[in-house]
Amino acid sequence: MYTVVGGARSRAFRVLWALEELGIPYEHLNEGPRSEKVLELNPSGKVPVLLDGDQVITDSTAILTYLADKHGALTHPAGTIARARQDAHLHFVLDEMDSVLWTASKHSFALPEAMRVPEIKPSLKEEWRQSVERLDQRLEGEFLAGDSLTVPDVVACHCIGWAVVAKFPVENERVKTWSKALRNRPAYQRAAAL
Numbered sequence: 134m135y136t137v138v139g140g141a142r143s144r145a146f147r148v149l150w151a152l153e154e155l156g157i158p159y160e161h162l163n164e165g166p167r168s169e170k171v172l173e174l175n176p177s178g179k180v181p182v183l184l185d186g187d188q189v190i191t192d193s194t195a196i197l198t199y200l201a202d203k204h205g206a207l208t209h210p211a212g213t214i215a216r217a218r219q220d221a222h223l224h225f226v227l228d229e230m231d232s233v234l235w236t237a238s239k240h241s242f243a244l245p246e247a248m249r250v251p252e253i254k255p256s257l258k259e260e261w262r263q264s265v266e267r268l269d270q271r272l273e274g275e276f277l278a279g280d281s282l283t284v285p286d287v288v289a290c291h292c293i294g295w296a297v298v299a300k301f302p303v304e305n306e307r308v309k310t311w312s313k314a315l316r317n318r319p320a321y322q323r324a325a326a327l
């Protein structure tokens with residue numbers, strides 16, 4: 134039995150959505166970052182954490198890749214060119230989308246107030262605008278890597294939702310259409326209901 138540790142409003146959502154797509158039962162512990170339970174499992178205090186029996190796996194994309202490889206879905210097989218391209222999309226999403234939003238979050242609420250630099254926001258918004266345009270160029274149609282949902286779609290779509298909450302605009306029509314279709318998937322809706 135898998136246990137997902139981390140609230141559905143955090144990056145744990147990516148893992149909950151993936152498990153719903155895979156149709157695998159799991160338990161969900163709605164723990165916030167740095168809770169006593171989370172610190173026991175992950176010394177950095179970050180969520181999500183996945184428990185596979187008594188094994189602990191940290192970092193949302195490591196967890197997604199583990200689940201996808203183990204269950205043979207949401208991924209191209211390891212060692213193929215298709216997988217290399219899929220992983221390149223994933224690294225793009227982490228470098229150019231997740232990191233921009235996380236830097237914005239740090240300077241909005243995560244860092245101690247005295248260390249926040251609100252003046253960084255306009256340049257992050259411009260970086261974000263460029264990233265969304267680059268995401269558009271990467272879309273192969275309905276998905277990022279081939280003709281079905283893979284790990285980078287999950288992470289990128291989560292970032293789009295995060296951007297909306299953070300008031301980082303998403304104006305590209307193709308990206309809006311792609312993310313809307315993903316959000317309409319029953320598995321996404323089930324995870325969102327958590």
Ligand SMILES: N[C@@H](CCC(=O)N[C@@H](CS)C(=O)NCC(=O)O)C(=O)O
Binds near residue numbers: 167177179181192194
């Ligand atoms: N690269 C990690 C980042 C995890 C992360 O930063 N999670 C946030 C919540 S979405 C957190 O726990 N932040 C608390 C902190 O940084 O102290 C992942 O993808 O899981």
